[in-house]
Amino acid sequence: MNHNPEAVTSARIRxxxxxxxxxxxxxxxxxxxxxxxxxxxxxxxxxxxxxxVVLNCPVDALEAKRPEETAQQAEERQPSS
Structure with a gap:
């Protein structure tokens, strides 16, 4: 799936x-x-x-995230030791 259904709904409501x-x-x-x-x-x-475009938000806010991308993003948020 190219999109995250919950993100689309959320952006539409916003x-x-x-x-x-x-x-x-x-x-x-x-x-x-x-x-x-x-x-x-x-x-x-x-x-x-x-x-x-209609919701005035970036496309990547609506895209489905791949598991490896979210894991990498989580690692980047953690402070380094």
Whole structure:
């Protein structure tokens, strides 16, 4: 999956937009937006980019994180000994 469904929902709520409004602005169906947020369908990179534009947030805030990336990020946050 290219996106994190919870991140998409969260960003949409922060933007104070309905699924219908986001779908309309992105040029796809409300059902697809519902499926993206529920994790039933994958948001292609192009669709994810359109969602990010409408929600005024960076694409990487909506992307699914790979386990190795999050582990590396956690290591970077820990103070070195």
């Amino acid at each position: 933007a104070d937009l309905s699924k219908r409004a986001v779908a309309r602005e992105c040029g796809f169906s409300e059902q697809l937006m519902c499926d993206i947020e529920a994790g039933r369908r994958n948001a292609t990179p192009e669709k994810l980019r359109r969602i990010a």
